[in-house]
Amino acid sequence: MLINLQQQPADALLALIKLHNADPRADKIDLGVGVYRTGEGETPVFASIKGAEKKLVEEQDSKAYLGPEGDMAFVAALMPYIFGKDSPDMGNRIEGMQTPGGTGSLRLALALAKRSGIERVIVGVPSWPNHAQICADLGLGVVEFNHARADGKTDMDALRAALSGSGEKDAILLHGCCHNPTGIDYSHAEWDEIAALVAEKKVLPILDLAYQGLGNGMEEDAYGVRRVLVAVPEALVCYSCDKNFGLYRDRVGALYVMMPSQADLPSVMSNAHALARANWSQPPDHGGAAVRLVLEDPALTAQWLAELDHMRERMREVRAKVAAAGRAGAVDLRPLGGQNGLFSIIPLSKEQVLEMREKHGIYMAGSGRINVAGLTMGNIDKFIDAVAQVTA
């Protein structure tokens, strides 16, 4: 039977890692997969996480099973950052569970949505490719709308049109901040309108918060999530700690469910736990435990927040320097200055992206997406020259 399976394409972003590694050119630039890099091009383990890991080695006295919900103290410790320290819903009508990364959380959220009767998921495109892939695997329909306009603003007309025909059997999947791949986020006024529209249409919001703290700050980056949550009776929040704690391969995430009242939570959570058991049984513990130790210790928390501030500031400096160049050949670089997070799109054709790679040793996604953190004060000029050359 297995002989019947058709060849599937590799993940284009993950494939770029191998292509870049195999390139012998010393001045190659990796703008591919979304990991933060320092000004020296490295992706180090956070010092705060190292501190927590030392404690973990010394203090953890058992690795016995915890259950499908994982480390609930980890889940609780994150909540004030996501929902606000004064949120009346936290610990009341919001409950969470640990998941293997943001991807595990999305998988559970979409599977829960499907179990509850959701048939279609409304998604702004382009989006992170795994969104559509998980929907397809679960048999959920995807309704696409255009996320951003050519002038670099969000396409609110497209979002309004997509929601106008929507109803109770629909969910909408929204990036909480640092939109992947465009870097183009909703303004506060736009989130206010989205919250009202989603509530009016009775569409289930699924909020994907994978980059909190990497855009404008931990509080600022939670605006959209919090704004939607106060407007609706039910919502799902998919959280990743893999970027903002630098834990990528340790797979650290959480799923939060908000229901009309606390009494509505047990049946939903029992389904989420059953789905987790059917998928991975229990999440990996190590990274989540390290995050918990960071958040339970005021000194480690302060160190983590300072590390996060530093990352965000470096990305802002890179963005400002690129934007200050104005143009590179046919490309207007100025919009990058106002975009958020790791990603922006450089409007290049597939052929131009290939030329960037083959002629200049600059690796970026086929869509023209760059990982801004791959740029440093030492390679920005080379990057801008290359864009100018391939678009001349």
Ligand code: PLP
């Ligand atoms: N959501 C978005 C928008 C992402 O870009 C990513 C990236 O990896 C994820 C979710 C999942 O993150 P994780 O690595 O925690 O699964």
Ligand code: TYF
């Ligand atoms: O978009 C990115 O680069 C990150 C990392 O299958 C990633 O979200 C990319 C592809 C993938 C898993 C993670």
